[in-house]
Amino acid sequence: MTEALPIGNGPMGAMLFGGTGVERVQFNEISLWSGSRMAVEGLDDEGQDLGAYQAFGDILIHLGHDFAKVTHYRQELDIDRAVHQVTYEYNGVSYQRTAFASHPDRVIVIHLTADKSAAYTGRVQLADMHQARIAAQGNKLSSVGKLQNGFEYEAQLLVLNKNGAITVNHDADFAKNPWNIAVPGASLAFDLCDSVTLTLGAGTNFLQDHTRQWLGTHPHAAIAKRVDSAARLSVARLLARHVKDHRSLFRRFSLDVGTTVPDLLAKTTLARLESYTNDQSVDPDLEALFCQFGRYLLISCSRPGSLPANLQGVWNDSNDPAWACDYHSNINVEMNYWPAEPANLAECHRPFIDYVMSIREVSAKNMRRKYGKVRGWTVQTMNNACGVSYWKWNPPGSAWYAQHLWEHFAFGRDQAYLRETAYPVLKEACQFWDDRLKRRPDGALVTPDGWSPEHGPAEEGVTYDQEIVYDLFTNTIEAADVLGDDKEFRDHIAGLRDKLLKPKIGRWGQLQEWEADKDDPKDDHRHVSHLFALYPGRQITRAATPELAEAARVSLRARGDKSTGWSRAWKINFWARLWDGDHAYTMLRSLLNVVSETKTIYGESGGGVYPNLLDSHPPFQIDGNFGATAGFCEMLVQSHTGRIHLLPALPKAWPTGKVTGLRARGGFEVDVSWADGRLTQAVIHSNAGLPCKVVCDDRSWEFNTTAGKSYPLKFPERV
Ligand code: FUC
Numbered sequence: 001m002t003e004a005l006p007i008g009n010g011p012m013g014a015m016l017f018g019g020t021g022v023e024r025v026q027f028n029e030i031s032l033w034s035g036s037r038m039a040v041e042g043l044d045d046e047g048q049d050l051g052a053y054q055a056f057g058d059i060l061i062h063l064g065h066d067f068a069k070v071t072h073y074r075q076e077l078d079i080d081r082a083v084h085q086v087t088y089e090y091n092g093v094s095y096q097r098t099a100f101a102s103h104p105d106r107v108i109v110i111h112l113t114a115d116k117s118a119a120y121t122g123r124v125q126l127a128d129m130h131q132a133r134i135a136a137q138g139n140k141l142s143s144v145g146k147l148q149n150g151f152e153y154e155a156q157l158l159v160l161n162k163n164g165a166i167t168v169n170h171d172a173d174f175a176k177n178p179w180n181i182a183v184p185g186a187s188l189a190f191d192l193c194d195s196v197t198l199t200l201g202a203g204t205n206f207l208q209d210h211t212r213q214w215l216g217t218h219p220h221a222a223i224a225k226r227v228d229s230a231a232r233l234s235v236a237r238l239l240a241r242h243v244k245d246h247r248s249l250f251r252r253f254s255l256d257v258g259t260t261v262p263d264l265l266a267k268t269t270l271a272r273l274e275s276y277t278n279d280q281s282v283d284p285d286l287e288a289l290f291c292q293f294g295r296y297l298l299i300s301c302s303r304p305g306s307l308p309a310n311l312q313g314v315w316n317d318s319n320d321p322a323w324a325c326d327y328h329s330n331i332n333v334e335m336n337y338w339p340a341e342p343a344n345l346a347e348c349h350r351p352f353i354d355y356v357m358s359i360r361e362v363s364a365k366n367m368r369r370k371y372g373k374v375r376g377w378t379v380q381t382m383n384n385a386c387g388v389s390y391w392k393w394n395p396p397g398s399a400w401y402a403q404h405l406w407e408h409f410a411f412g413r414d415q416a417y418l419r420e421t422a423y424p425v426l427k428e429a430c431q432f433w434d435d436r437l438k439r440r441p442d443g444a445l446v447t448p449d450g451w452s453p454e455h456g457p458a459e460e461g462v463t464y465d466q467e468i469v470y471d472l473f474t475n476t477i478e479a480a481d482v483l484g485d486d487k488e489f490r491d492h493i494a495g496l497r498d499k500l501l502k503p504k505i506g507r508w509g510q511l512q513e514w515e516a517d518k519d520d521p522k523d524d525h526r527h528v529s530h531l532f533a534l535y536p537g538r539q540i541t542r543a544a545t546p547e548l549a550e551a552a553r554v555s556l557r558a559r560g561d562k563s564t565g566w567s568r569a570w571k572i573n574f575w576a577r578l579w580d581g582d583h584a585y586t587m588l589r590s591l592l593n594v595v596s597e598t599k600t601i602y603g604e605s606g607g608g609v610y611p612n613l614l615d616s617h618p619p620f621q622i623d624g625n626f627g628a629t630a631g632f633c634e635m636l637v638q639s640h641t642g643r644i645h646l647l648p649a650l651p652k653a654w655p656t657g658k659v660t661g662l663r664a665r666g667g668f669e670v671d672v673s674w675a676d677g678r679l680t681q682a683v684i685h686s687n688a689g690l691p692c693k694v695v696c697d698d699r700s701w702e703f704n705t706t707a708g709k710s711y712p713l714k715f716p717e718r719v
Helices: 222-232 235-250 269-278 282-300 332-336 346-358 362-371 397-412 415-436 464-481 487-498 546-559 565-577 582-592 624-637
Strands: 005-006 012-016 022-028 057-062 071-078 083-090 094-102 107-114 120-128 135-137 142-144 152-162 165-169 187-193 193-205 254-256 379-383 389-394 450-452 455-459 644-646 657-664 668-674 678-686 692-696 697-705 711-712
Touching: 005 094, 005 282, 012 094, 012 107, 012 193, 022 107, 022 193, 057 193, 083 187, 107 222, 107 235, 107 711, 120 142, 120 152, 120 193, 142 187, 142 565, 152 165, 152 187, 152 222, 187 193, 193 222, 193 389, 193 450, 235 282, 254 282, 269 464, 282 624, 332 397, 332 565, 332 624, 346 362, 346 397, 346 624, 362 389, 362 415, 379 397, 397 415, 397 546, 397 582, 415 487, 455 464, 464 487, 546 565, 565 624, 565 697, 582 624, 644 668, 644 678, 678 692
Parallel strands: 644 692
Antiparallel strands: 005 012, 012 022, 022 057, 057 120, 071 083, 083 094, 094 107, 107 193, 120 187, 135 142, 142 152, 152 193, 165 187, 254 657, 379 389, 450 455, 657 668, 668 678, 678 711, 692 697
16 A cells, blocks of 8 residues: 555556565455445445455465575666566576566557566466465466456456466465465466466456346456466567557656756655655656656556556555445545546546436435435435435536536537537536426525535535536536537526525635534534535636635635545635635645554545555545646636636646646647746647637737647737
8 A cells, every 4th residue: 555556458457566485466356346346235324335446366476586685686666667577696697587567459468578587487376355266277367256246257367477387286385475464265376487477357347237137247257368478478578669659648648847956866666755855855857757657647547448447546455455345425535536638637537427327217216215306316415326325415427427427528628528428417417406406585506405525514605515506507608608508408507506595705715614603613523515516627717706715714724734634635626716826735744744654544644645656545545636737727727717828726846847738728838937936838729619818927918810820929929
C-alpha cells in the first residue's frame, strides 16, 4: 500500500514490491467482487449484501539474491512508458527485471534478464487470494475458483525461459516468503536460465448486463488465448506495442511548473518527498510528477470495456478492504473521474459512463423500495459492480453521476453521444426530482429528507441536494438546447430550476450547509458538500455570483486545510475556482506531505501521500490522486462559464511554466506558457469548430474557429 509500485492495463492491475530475495507481484482484476449480484427484495437497504472488491492473487519470484550483498539497487516506475524496472548487481552479474501491463495484449509481462548467461536459478509461485489450489500444465501455472455469489475467476501464468530448464514442482509451500502467503499446489523451478519471462492473464465471468444476472462465460478460454498469443510475440515487440499505446494517451498532456535543482532531482522519490514535507523544499518537478502520476493511474486502471476505478483504482490487496473498496457515490467515485476530461483522457471516462448506463434499471428498482412510485432512479452511498447499493441513501447520487455524462459531452461535443447516451440519463435523473421535489406554500422547491454527507441532520432543503439538482437541471437544459429537442420538458425543468431553493449566506458570512442558519464555525468535517456549486458545479462563480463566492471562501477557511487525502484534493479545486492560486498551492503541498499511517483515520492527521505517491486517506484511497490532477488543471485553465480562462489561479510558486494539451469545454485544447507570473503564449486548438472566447487577467479574445485548426493568441489585446 505504501511502497509497492502500481502498473495496470485497465482491467488488470499489479503492485510490484521490488527487492532481490523474492519479488512479489500482487495482482488484481477489476471485476472480482464478492457479495450479491442482485439486490434482495424484502431486505431493507442496509441489509443488502454489498460484498467487497476482492484481491486476486500474487506472483512470488524467488531469486535468493541476498540484498546485503547487492549493489547499485534501483527500483523505478517510468510513467511515460508505463514500465516498472528493478536493476542491481549481485555476484558480478547485472540483473534487470522489467514489468509492464499491456492494454493492447491484455496481459502483464515480467521479464528477467542479466548480462551473463545462466544467471537465473529460482522459483515462481502463483498464489490465489481465495485459496484455490495451483495447477501446472507444462510451463503454465493456473488458479481457478468460484466465489459464493457465482463469479468464476481464473489466472494463468506462463513462464518461459531462454536456455537452462524449467521444471514443475508439485510439493506445496516449498519456499517460505516474507509475507507468509500460502501457496498450495504446483510451482515452477527455473535453473541456470539466461532469461525468464512471465506472462500473466486473469479474469472473471462478470458480464456488464443485469438482464443476464451479470454472468457471462467462464474466462478460461479467453485468458488462454491472450496469454498464449502474447507469448508468441517477443518481449521487445510486446513492449513496443505497450509503450506506443500508453503514450498515445499519456503524451497528449504535458506540464512544466518550474525547474528543480539537480541535487534534489538526483534523489529518490522518497527522499524528495521527505525534504518537501519536512524542509519545505522547492520541487516543481515533483509537483508536475504528481499531476502526471494521476493521469498515469487513470490510464492504468480505467480503459474502455471494463469497470471504473474503485476506491483503490484496481490496486487492492485485501478481501476485506476499507469501505469495501467500493463505488462510493457521495464524492469518491466522482472525484476519480474529475481529471478525465481536462487532463485529456476522455476515453478513460468511459468505464464510469458505461457503469452508470449498466445500473440504471436495477437502481430504479432499488430506489422504489425507498421512495415508492417516482420515476427515474438513484443510489445509496456504497455500491458494488452490479448496482447493489448499501448504506445511507444519497438522493442526488444519480444527478451527480449525470454531471459526468454531461461533462463528457461538454468537453468533447459529440452530439450523437449526447443524444443516445447522456441525454436519457440526464432526463431520468430530472424525472426523479420532478416527482420528488416538494413545493412549499411560497412556491419554493425543496429536496425532502436530505443529508449533507456525512454529518448533520436529515432534513429538507439541504444545500448539497439543492445544488446538485440545480446543476442537473442546468446541464439538462443546455443539453436539450444543443439537441434542439424535447422543448416542453426542457421548459418544464427550467421552470423548476427557477423555483429551487438557492444557496444562502449565514450569520457569520458563511455559505449555509443547511437551510437554517446553524453552521458551526468550528466544524472541520472532511466533507465540504455545500460547496458543490463552486466545484465541481458551476452555480457559484466569482464572476457571476461574487457574494456567494465570498461566502464559500468563508466556509472553506472555517473548515480548515488539514483533512483526509481526498478532502485536501477537493480543496485544491475549491481554491482554484476562487482564483486563489496560493491557497490552492498550499492545499497541494499539504496533500503532497509524505505519511506512513495505514489505519483508517477520519480526522486531520494522516492525509497525504505514501512513499509510492499513492494518496493516503488514510488508508490508501486513490480519489486524492485523481482530485489532485484535476486541481492542477483547474489552477491553470477553467472553462465552466462559457469562456476559456487562462491561468485563473496561478500560484506565486510557479512563476514560469507551460502546459500543453489541457482540454477546455467547447471542444478545445489549450497550450499555455507563462513567465514572471504572466501569460506569454497561448494556442487554442479547436476540435469542434465552435466560437471561442478566451480571457486572461485584463485581456480577452473572441473568434470563430474551424474544427481541426489551431489559433495562436495575439498580444497585446485588451478588453
Ligand atoms: C466517505 C468518506 C470517508 C471515505 C469513504 C470511502 O464515507 O466520508 O472519508 O472517503 O467515503
